[in-house]
Amino acid sequence: MHTVSRQLMIAPSLLSADFARLADEANAVPGADWLHVDVMDGHFVPNLTLGLPVVQSLMKYTDIPVDCHLMIDNPDRWAIGYAEAGSYNVTVHAEAAQDPVKLAKNLRAAGARAGLSVKPKTPLEPWVEVLRHYDTLLVMSVEPGFGGQSFIPEVLDKVRTARRLVDTGHLTVLVEIDGGINADTIEAAAEAGVDCFVAGSAVYGAEDPALAVESLRDQARACGSW
């Protein structure tokens, strides 16, 4: 089997940062590959965070590529604004999108990478064809909505399937995982085939967030086939 080279990426989630000091918190993780921004609308998930004006402001204070994770209803209408604002990657939920193929095309046309996310109980198989139009697959390893929850190991089956589809040339997505990633769980995720690790509480709950990013990276590097 021809194995496609993987890129090890750490994406700190600002959900666990101090929302009144977002620019400082972004600058506290200079080694981050992406800055993960969780947009929640209080409908798709039972929590409310921030929206486009905050993302637009944040962009002025960081050079780190912004990875917007939209946990919102009707992403077909609202996701494009995050791409036009200059997000590097915009991820929408498979469970919320009406026309995910058209949505991916629109996001790419606006200059962003397009990501598709699946909740822990959402199977991967029905989305494989759609994922041919996407750049990123975000596998949720907790129920979306809140930081600091426990990792659901069963989702690693989807990671293994996605890794195989990428390694065999059927998909070209970057495999991202989100939820409960910390020193105890990152190695299993790396072994299963994740490229990009989102970590909220494990980074911003640490005394030194920059150091936490590097120690997660070192742990993952020791486990995956990079």
Ligand code: DX5
């Ligand atoms: C949860 C969010 C995550 C969250 C992860 O719905 O999508 O990005 O910040 O937080 P931790 O890493 O603490 O599980």
Ligand code: ZN
């Ligand atoms: Zn997220």
